[in-house]
Amino acid sequence: MDQALFVFVTVADKGSFTRTAEELHMTQPAVSQYIAALERTTGTKLLERTNKYVRLTKAGYIVYHHAKEIIGQYTRMQALIDDLMHIASGPISIGASYTFGEYVLPHAIARLSERYPLIQPTITIGNTREIAEAILNHEIDVGIIEGEYEDKKLLIEPFAEDVMEIVVAKNHRLSSEEDIAARALESETWIVRETGSGTREAADRMFSGLRLHPRKLMEFGSTQIIKESVEAGLGITLLSQWAIRKESALGTLRTIRVKGTPITRQFSLVTGATPFHTKAAQLFIELLRETRWTASTEL
Structure with missing residues (x-):
């Protein structure tokens, strides 16, 4: 992965060259060199920098959006490679709409942790539309939504009533x-x-x-x-x-x-239109499919 993209995204998130250097354990001049190299590559200024602030330019916003997606895809690719050689472990980002996320998902996470204690879940809660958009933007690995939703770019699979x-x-x-x-x-x-x-x-x-x-x-x-x-x-x-x-x-x-x-x-699983998932994501999906989720069942 292009290190300049990672440095650029960190500068944009931190709003500071100094804090970025501290975060990435490098010198501030090195951070500046990465940003300058990326600006030469794109042929435009990406950051407005003063003594008080660091802000994205219009071009910077475009590069930032795509850089985040590239970094996310690279991370997922590396996780898939790692899964070939290791037991189920590592992070999984799960998004769920409010009803499932607040009242059902905690039971699912408890079961996942009991079976696979090395998997590290992070949870995002939003409404159905927000969760679907998070999948499209590669911000989460697996989503669970409520009711009817359609998008040709998503794989939507009902798994519980x-x-x-x-x-x-x-x-x-x-x-x-x-x-x-x-x-x-x-x-x-x-x-x-x-x-x-x-x-x-x-x-x-x-x-x-x-x-x-x-x-x-x-x-x-x-x-x-x-x-x-x-x-x-x-x-x-x-x-x-x-x-x-x-x-x-x-x-x-x-x-x-x-x-x-x-x-x-219906409660439905939502994933991107790809056959590849990390082992952690695949195991979580299998857990959802195999469990009988009813409010009358003691979990």
């Missing part, structure tokens, strides 16, 4: 009702996730399927905040059974039955 139910506070007027009509929910305040979230996509699909037109929507960017808000009586919501396991057991949240519910969706 998620059940979603309408959730209310324990003292809500509908908490003890049976056979509730959808129209009875139109006057309720619905608390939903942001656009791009798999949970929001499921809620919108439910509204359409039930011909339900909520008069008031509140949009929150966190499942935990939604649960707290429903418990406080602020509104009702649609959430995965995984997300409300503890609250259901404690009785602070209840589910209600409406014709056309519960709603089901």
Whole structure:
């Protein structure tokens, strides 16, 4: 790999030639020489440098974006080569959308660590769209998303079903009702996730399927905040059974039955369109495929 690219990315990330020299255990003049060589190669200035700051130029932003991708691809290539000679070990970067990431993934990581203690996972949590984009940008090795998502540049494989139910506070007027009509929910305040979230996509699909037109929507960017808000009586919501396991057991949240519910969706594996994965990534993928993931199962 071109060392100049690595030095350049480090300067951009650190915002300093001095801190880069300290990080890479080299002299500051050596850092400057690498940057100058890269600028000669590209034929343009890549950094604006003063006594107060170091900033990327417009050309620098382009080189930085592609350099990050090149470094990521080189690292993955080296990991694949190393896997041919060693037992399962090393880093794996996993991205997951909120429901799976916060309520299911910890159980998966525990199983992975029990079987392969030398594998070192790092976790990124985001909504479905963000995780898919992270795979495309080579920022993570494996992604798990919720609901429906399509991109020809990605391999998307459903591996588990998620059940979603309408959730209310324990003292809500509908908490003890049976056979509730959808129209009875139109006057309720619905608390939903942001656009791009798999949970929001499921809620919108439910509204359409039930011909339900909520008069008031509140949009929150966190499942935990939604649960707290429903418990406080602020509104009702649609959430995965995984997300409300503890609250259901404690009785602070209840589910209600409406014709056309519960709603089901898929948890799906997302990887780049390549047949090659590190051993750590392949073992994690196999673990997800072989496990029966249901919210009613004690893990």
